[in-house]
């Protein structure tokens with residue numbers, strides 16, 4: 011058999027096809043050959059390039075990718091249905107648009123500032139454009155603009171080439187991504203446990219609870235140097251408790267306070283059992299010694315992790331906590347990019363698990379890189395997320411394409427309209443605690459203008475023109 015015929019046979023052989031009987035490939039071969047525009051004789055005689063073109067002609071390309079250019083960036087800022095989130099929409103010269111979310115709580119200007127840097131560029135060059143705009147992002151909300159734009163670029167690139175985003179990252183490791191959810195807090199442990207059980211009843215298979223010294227602050231003798239306590243430590247301070255970093259509050263938790271906090275875990279585990287992974291967050295602002303005391307006390311409850319016990323950048327202190335307990339430690343939702351934080355955290359093995367928010371960490375591709383690096387170094391990997399459904403699905407593409415991935419945060423379980431903000435997803439986005447990886451081009455959904463209007467921030471317009479951001483003159487080079 012000639013090379014050409016071998017290639018043709020390979021092209022026509024669908025490994026997923028279930029053959030009805032023992033008639034092997036011959037019948038389906040003719041059937042498939044008949045579907046195409048070329049006759050079988052013409053097809054077998056055609057050059058291999060024509061055969062490939064013929065085979066790929068049903069691939070949906072919405073665009074001519076090499077001529078695609080960004081023509082505009084506009085914003086719609088929404089709230090109530092999620093934390094206040096500016097949605098970024100990129101327009102092109104070929105009619106296709108791309109969406110991203112500027113992280114919850116971030117300013118729309120963080121994205122608008124980038125408009126002058128990407129106008130006229132081909133959005134399919136995602137990595138090159140990321141390198142142009144990367145310097146204008148930073149930790150926490152300051153990463154929101156770069157990440158929102160990065161996701162919108164992937165959305166456009168996928169739409170232009172007619173493939174889902176995960177495919178452009180190298181393909182997927184899984185068809186569904188597992189989510190974790192937290193719930194509303196109650197100061198009554200029994201009520202709190204009941205609410206967590208309701209999550210399980212809805213199909214969730216991984217949980218997180220917010221538990222911390224705020225739940226015991228009014229119990230006499232539980233917390234020393236309490237922010238709202240008798241000696242009012244912030245009376246003459248320019249920064250209040252919530253803006254004072256952990257080592258500087260000099261809060262201590264007494265044995266009584268620890269017992270009270272452990273009661274929450276005890277009631278929780280008695281109610282929901284030990285089979286479901288359960289993490290914890292929002293412990294409060296206290297230093298390393300208190301963190302170690304609590305982490306040790308919690309060991310018998312086998313938490314999945316204790317999150318953000320101290321700020322992420324105190325890496326030596328994180329390492330001290332991690333070395334002092336068998337309770338897994340976790341941080342990362344405020345770190346921007348691999349080289350500006352995650353690399354060091356992982357190299358030091360300061361925590362057991364890293365928890366990037368792709369709306370801060372650098373977007374879809376950078377987050378995959380962080381996951382790959384964590385994986386090479388034996389550190390667990392999961393995603394924080396608390397904004398819109400487009401970036402949630404952006405996370406799903408990134409997570410699907412990363413080998414070792416645990417859980418993606420779902421922060422809108424109680425907001426029925428959150429999923430309705432977008433169209434194009436077949437069925438519910440989150441079902442039985444998992445998200446099916448979208449197979450449509452790009453991220454796979456479109457924001458619905460009518461639904462966005464319903465939740466627009468007062469005084470904000472829906473994707474209004476932004477010509478004032480077309481030009482910013484500056485020499486951007488960061489080295490000499």
Ligand SMILES: [Mg+2]
Pocket residue numbers: 291292317318343
């Ligand atoms: Mg957190």
